[in-house]
Amino acid sequence: MKGPSNPFLNLGFEFDMIENCKRLAPLCPAFVMVATLLSSCGGDSGEGGGGQGQERGNAISETTTGEEWAGNNSTREDDNTWYRHCFADDTSVASPSIRAGTPYGNEVIVKMRKSSGEMQDYSVMMEGGMHDRERLDRVVERINRRHAAMLLHPLGSSAIGDGTSGDLLSVKRPMSGGAAVVEVSTAANSVAGVVEELTQEPEIEYAELNYKVQSSAIEQPDVQHRDAWYLHNVDAGIRIDQAWRVTQGVPGAVTAVLDTGVTSHPNLVSHLLPGYNFVTDSFAENGSGRGSDVQDPGDWIGQDESGAFAQTVRNSSWHGTSVAGVVAATMSMNGWEDRRQARILPVRVLGKGGGRTSDVVDGMRWAAGLPVVGVPENPHPAKVVNLSLGSVGVCSRTFQEAVDDLVEQGVTVVAAAGNDGVNEIDAPANCRGVISVAGSDPTGRRVSDSNTHPRVTLSAPGTKIWTLSNTGKQAPADASYGYMHGTSLAAPQVSGVVSLMLATNPWLTPSEVASILKRTARFTSIVSTTRSCRVIPPGRGILDAQAAVSAAAAERNSGGQ
Numbered sequence: 001m002k003g004p005s006n007p008f009l010n011l012g013f014e015f016d017m018i019e020n021c022k023r024l025a026p027l028c029p030a031f032v033m034v035a036t037l038l039s040s041c042g043g044d045s046g047e048g049g050g051g052q053g054q055e056r057g058n059a060i061s062e063t064t065t066g067e068e069w070a071g072n073n074s075t076r077e078d079d080n081t082w083y084r085h086c087f088a089d090d091t092s093v094a095s096p097s098i099r100a101g102t103p104y105g106n107e108v109i110v111k112m113r114k115s116s117g118e119m120q121d122y123s124v125m126m127e128g129g130m131h132d133r134e135r136l137d138r139v140v141e142r143i144n145r146r147h148a149a150m151l152l153h154p155l156g157s158s159a160i161g162d163g164t165s166g167d168l169l170s171v172k173r174p175m176s177g178g179a180a181v182v183e184v185s186t187a188a189n190s191v192a193g194v195v196e197e198l199t200q201e202p203e204i205e206y207a208e209l210n211y212k213v214q215s216s217a218i219e220q221p222d223v224q225h226r227d228a229w230y231l232h233n234v235d236a237g238i239r240i241d242q243a244w245r246v247t248q249g250v251p252g253a254v255t256a257v258l259d260t261g262v263t264s265h266p267n268l269v270s271h272l273l274p275g276y277n278f279v280t281d282s283f284a285e286n287g288s289g290r291g292s293d294v295q296d297p298g299d300w301i302g303q304d305e306s307g308a309f310a311q312t313v314r315n316s317s318w319h320g321t322s323v324a325g326v327v328a329a330t331m332s333m334n335g336w337e338d339r340r341q342a343r344i345l346p347v348r349v350l351g352k353g354g355g356r357t358s359d360v361v362d363g364m365r366w367a368a369g370l371p372v373v374g375v376p377e378n379p380h381p382a383k384v385v386n387l388s389l390g391s392v393g394v395c396s397r398t399f400q401e402a403v404d405d406l407v408e409q410g411v412t413v414v415a416a417a418g419n420d421g422v423n424e425i426d427a428p429a430n431c432r433g434v435i436s437v438a439g440s441d442p443t444g445r446r447v448s449d450s451n452t453h454p455r456v457t458l459s460a461p462g463t464k465i466w467t468l469s470n471t472g473k474q475a476p477a478d479a480s481y482g483y484m485h486g487t488s489l490a491a492p493q494v495s496g497v498v499s500l501m502l503a504t505n506p507w508l509t510p511s512e513v514a515s516i517l518k519r520t521a522r523f524t525s526i527v528s529t530t531r532s533c534r535v536i537p538p539g540r541g542i543l544d545a546q547a548a549v550s551a552a553a554a555e556r557n558s559g560g561q
């Protein structure tokens with residue numbers, strides 16, 4: 001069980017216990033007690049595979065009062081604006097967070113200020129990359145000399161050293177967007193102190209920790225009916241059948257899936273374009289390294305490895321295959337059997353234990369067709385980028401600049417809100433310009449462990465999601481299918497529908513896409529029976545593929561573009 005001491009998301013692949021439910025869950029195995037606790041503690045918070053985890057962050061609270069919801073009448077005073085009491089989404093701003101992320105080792109992301117008169121475009125960044133590297137090297141050398149002098153003349157205490165000789169800082173590698181990864185020596189007393197030291201250098205625009213990111217789904221025990229209810233159910237599903245009557249997509253509407261990579265599943269391989277592997281951690285990458293191989297080697301955690309990752313022992317998740325499977329099912333008429341139009345660009349950014357922010361943003365820019373130092377050009381730029389991953393904490397400068405670059409390119413960014421069951425959403429879902437997706441269940445309620453926040457854009461089914469998988473416990477074995485749970489599976493439904501929207505109207509901007517999704521999302525009849533912001537699915541409602549695709553086509557036909 002993850003507790004308050006582990007601040008980053010329990011996005012991994014285990015069931016949480018419901019910590020705030022009469023304080024019973026810490027006494028019982030999660031797999032046994034989840035259903036019992038949900039029923040015995042009262043409320044109708046929706047289905048889910050995990051607990052609400054309220055002690056790990058800002059607990060979900062009602063934002064409405066008795067005066068705002070007058071009497072016991074289920075009818076709102078203003079049916080057109082009632083949702084704003086719970087959900088006041090504005091994708092033009094980033095949302096705050098009171099939770100802190102988890103650093104990836106002793107790494108810091110540093111970006112130099114642009115010198116006066118220097119253009120802020122990618123051609124200059126690439127041509128002037130060496131100039132920035134030389135400037136960064138000078139700053140690093142200056143700090144290292146200062147550190148060495150403090151060792152020779154230890155007057156007073158140092159916040160950045162423990163008396164060990166050697167360089168305090170070293171430049172590890174350049175990044176996309178003009179930044180670089182800098183490694184801090186283990187001799188540093190405080191990596192945060194080094195970040196502050198870097199920030200005070202006049203040539204540096206910003207310095208921040210390189211945070212861990214992880215995927216946002218867990219495997220769900222098999223249930224009786226193996227079907228894709230989330231696609232076809234006319235009440236709580238996304239109504240994809242009607243959308244397919246408008247368009248079946250076009251090959252040019254590419255959706256990038258940034259995840260653990262993919263396996264050679266027969267229902268997926270025909271949808272895949274050549275991708276790229278951006279994982280740089282030698283252990284997390286399982287030996288493959290950066291390059292064109294996007295095959296998922298497995299992300300299992302063994303007994304001898306669990307401590308290093310602060311995670312429990314588990315089998316490989318095949319998370320990227322499952323997420324890509326949902327995108328393919330959403331974009332292809334008759335699901336995986338129709339292999340004509342869905343085009344998926346796999347970008348591997350996660351491995352054992354998760355991944356780095358620096359690797360994710362490099363993958364984001366490459367997926368959008370922007371240059372990344374040392375990486376071949378992407379011949380198939382995506383118009384939609386799916387991020388079924390995240391980290392606890394505010395949207396970092398590193399993530400925000402990457403999102404801004406993609407939006408400027410006309411790329412729509414979709415991200416999972418997270419599965420901690422708290423009133424916050426994860427980065428990069430909380431960044432300005434991102435379509436953030438929470439989870440709903442087959443009854444139209446919020447999935448109990450889905451994060452929620454006024455910044456959530458909309459919800460999509462996030463539990464009992466039948467999708468592609470693999471039978472391998474560690475390395476890949478046979479292709480298979482299975483049920484998955486989490487906002488990781490909700491986000492790709494939105495990404496797939498956005499691709500269909502762009503197929504019928506390729507001139508839509510990311511902000512126009514977000515606007516259509518919000519105004520066409522719908523609530524089920526649950527809103528007539530409850531006033532609870534904990535129960536109603538977050539955002540402007542549940543994704544409605546038919547309404548969204550039809551609205552996109554209508555704007556094209558009306559000359560709105």
